[in-house]
Amino acid sequence: MESSPQRVSDLMTRAVVAVGRKTLFKDIVERMEKWKVSALPVLEGDGRVVGVVSEADLLPKEEFRETDMDRFTRLRRLPALAKATAVCAEELMTAPALTVHADATVADAARIMALRHVKRLPVVNAEGVLEGVVSRGDLLKVYLRSDRDLADEIRVDVMDVLFPAPQEPVHVVVSDGFVTLTGRVGDAARIPLAARLAQGVEGVVGVDCRLTADGADGA
Known part of the structure; x- marks a missing residue:
């Protein structure tokens, strides 16, 4: 019999696809498509998570391809416009990364995802080194x-x-x-x-x- 509460470490995926700061835009898209994920952690050094690149970070490049915006709209959308011209992960990523620790409860992880409107969270240790990823689907496994x-x-x-x-x-x-x-x-x-x-x-x-x-x- 399992005991409650379950921890993120009980449900997370340990084999994680990630990218580095200099990974190019097209390579990011190809990895997302190949591994069927909506976001990728960005790593540096010994595996420390420094950001996350999601589908939302990639879409401005297409959104602003043929858009003729007035000055006010451009000023209001500056962050998105910057991502529209980005070519690698460090220019695209959301930083600092929203993460969770392996000993967090499933409820804690679910609360973070709901409040911050994200589908996946990198799981890190005390030094910020990647240990796994937990997704909405992983959290729903408690109902199995x-x-x-x-x-x-x-x-x-x-x-x-x-x-x-x-x-x-x-x-x-x-x-x-x-x-x-x-x-x-x-x-x-x-x-x-x-x-x-x-x-x-x-x-x-x-x-x-x-x-x-x-x-x-x-x-």
Whole structure:
């Protein structure tokens, strides 16, 4: 059984395609096409990440190919215009690179991607050296965990802790990632916490908490 929370190191891709500062525009495009990726880390020295080149960094060259802009628009779009004339990675890259550490939680990585609107994050060590890449698709792998694995974790790490023996065990049923909790417990105040912690287990899609407390109305 896997324990929550999973870390970026559990899901990241370790074999990474990267480029150097002087890698030319066309070579960058060819590597993206060959490896089916939307962004490439830019490395220098012993593998330290100094930037990232994404499809968005490459598109201005096409966007401004035949555009006749007025002075105001040119001033407003100066960064994009600079990339339109760029010929190598160091002129195209977004720097400093947005990265994540291998020991970050999956939730941390997902939050960074959502807030910064990126699809991939280079994974670096304390010195900034590339260790891997984690993508949106990698983060979604937590939902491939088996129903049995999820049920075991919720039962052992959540329910047995919140409602220890000699109470009757809580019944945990998981189907396609959806959790159903049934049974009677001694402490009504812990029921919302049980539902919240079950929902927090990585790979859980939803929770239907049907727990009732001893002495509750209708008992």
